[in-house]
Amino acid sequence: MPFRYTLRQLEYFVAVGKAGSISAASEVLNVSSPSISAAINQLEAEFGLDLFVREHARGLSLTKAGHKFLERTEFVLREVELLSTLAGDITGKVQGILSVGCLVTFAQIVLPGLRRGFEELYPDVRIEQRELNQADIFSQLRRAELDIALTYDLDIPADLKFLPLLDLPPYVVLYEGHPFAQRETLSISDLKDSPMVLLDLPYSSDYFLSFFRQADIKPNVAERTSDMSVMRSLVANGYGFSIANVRPLNNLSPDGKKLIFVPLTGDLRPMKFGLLKARIENETNTMAAFIDHCKTTVEAGNLPFLQTTSTS
Structure with a gap:
């Protein structure tokens, strides 16, 4: 039986599930509320399930089935986006999605600038960023929820590979x-x-x-x-x-x-600042380009936290 729903409808469902209301999702997606509402109704009809509980005063809340569908739908959409990365590897282009984690202690002064510089060089890449502690970075790299992370060389497990960039006393x-x-x-x-x-x-x-x-x-x-x-x-x-x-x-x-x-x-x-990734033999073009971008940025002295001497 052919599917009677689209990837766009799945995107609308995820947006509503995270935002908690159709109007809030409408603002995020810049799509009209009636269009989103129609998409949600069609998905519920297709699956024969109530994905949301409608509460007039509190908007929409996910049902138990809705929570399970949201988790799986996010996975499906990510896999679809990874097809673009695969196409880039085949064609030699740098494109697709890259999930980048960053240690929470320095994320605010490191990641936004690195991300902006990389996306300006490679406009066909979309970076998803996450600010995490070290334990969560290890866990999400192992579950392939992260492609790569910026962190310190603190108790790095043997199944992950650390690429040092800079010593920070x-x-x-x-x-x-x-x-x-x-x-x-x-x-x-x-x-x-x-x-x-x-x-x-x-x-x-x-x-x-x-x-x-x-x-x-x-x-x-x-x-x-x-x-x-x-x-x-x-x-x-x-x-x-x-x-x-x-x-x-x-x-x-x-x-x-x-x-x-x-x-x-x-x-x-000293702490060693660097990149952490899974031990895989073949990196994607996008990941390799991001690693090179980080190395170039550090070598050029363009990270703001490189001041380690006292100023008064």
């Missing part, structure tokens, strides 16, 4: 009035009794705390947060120092207070 983040704010460098022993704001993310926190274990010092962890911006604001408001390997272009916390960045000295392993 650690530095101490301080508020302007901190007793150590005028120091040119600091060591772990200097921080022994000072309260610490720990950036508490999978694998990242272990890396920062390893400095103290190596020196046989117990850190005075006063605050924990998984958000880089919150960490900077806590430091700027005097809740303690923190340790990081990347920094924004300016010295202000999100709430406008000044931060001081002092290099951390000693026999400390």
Whole structure:
């Protein structure tokens, strides 16, 4: 029996499922609400299922069947888009979809610029970006939900391949009035009794705390947060120092207070910033082009977080 629905109707279904209403999906898709409503009705008639519960005050919510259909439909649409990537490999063109993950600690200052530069070079590529912690990056690469990710070399599993791009040594983040704010460098022993704001993310926190274990010092962890911006604001408001390997272009916390960045000295392993991917023999043309773009951008010094020295 031939299919009586189209890929466009499936796209409309996914948009409504994510937006929660036809009007919201209409704005996202720039398609009229009646057209989307008709597509949803036709899909429900074709499958003989109610995909949504209609609630006048709250819009549309997915039924149990609708949730299952949404998950599978997203997979189907992604596979369809990957046909374009396959065609590019056959013809030698760089095109199709590329799913790129990025470690959440530096995604806001790295990924948008890299993405824009790449898409300007290759307008036939559409990048899907995701901001994730290290554990989720590993998981999504293994499930092929990501093609490649920008991250650190933190406990990389043997089944994934890391391509190093840059070494980033650690530095101490301080508020302007901190007793150590005028120091040119600091060591772990200097921080022994000072309260610490720990950036508490999978694998990242272990890396920062390893400095103290190596020196046989117990850190005075006063605050924990998984958000880089919150960490900077806590430091700027005097809740303690923190340790990081990347920094924004300016010295202000999100709430406008000044931060001081002092290099951390000693026999400390720097973070290696790079690309992580599955161990596959044949890369797509699109992935190979993205890897080359990242290497070229780093070599040209065009990533904003490459400032690792103290400025006051």
